[in-house]
Amino acid sequence: MDRKALEKEQLSLARKVLLEDKFGDLRLVAGADLTFLDIWKNPTEGLAAFVIVDFKTGRIVEENIISGIVDFPYIPTFLAYRELPLLLKGFENLKNKADIYIIDGQGIAHPRGLGIASHFGVVLDVPSIGVAKSLLFGRYREPDPRRFTPLYSKHSGEIIGWVIRPSKGKKMLFVSPGHKVSVNTSLKIVLEFLRRKWEIPTFLAHNLLQRERRRRLYG
DNA sequence: GCGACAG
């Protein structure tokens, strides 16, 4: 499948994205991320982790790691074709099902409106949010520490997400809705984690993976 | 044609 075909598939799936809150009370919030044992090899073994947090207490309800072979290369705007397969495998392996899934990457803040978080949400038909550590698409004004600014589409000028500066010295967060959640609610949910000084679930998943990776490579 | 470019 060439780039053009994948772009058409993304545009097709993007039409299914729903930017309205389609969930009841938020009890469990999941965070997901991936790591790779050898980033210099192309078919390489990847690890996907999901960490599920109780949104009322902040307690970790489940930590789940699965592994598998990843062969698709990283190409900007096509991240899902590299990371989604393992995320789907990890999702199926979960004991608990979360009310919303936060994925490391963009939601609708993508040239064709389908970042990995949206792709994940549409395919599984579950609410999702994208929290990225850098910009892929859109324009914004840098927020002051502990403030946030809107992220505008370079196509329509509409607000497609938010840029949050957790605190001075910390890197900015690029938040955008994935699926079945509104632009405003996606911001509220992430801000709530920050307000309560809880680690964002995607970072919990990332940290868990680093420990697991070092364990497999060294002692 | 040039610059931008999640992980």
Place this chain on the structure above:
DNA sequence: ATCTTGTCGC
């Protein structure tokens, strides 16, 4: 994404 501890600055 990963390689890496101490160190400089507020």
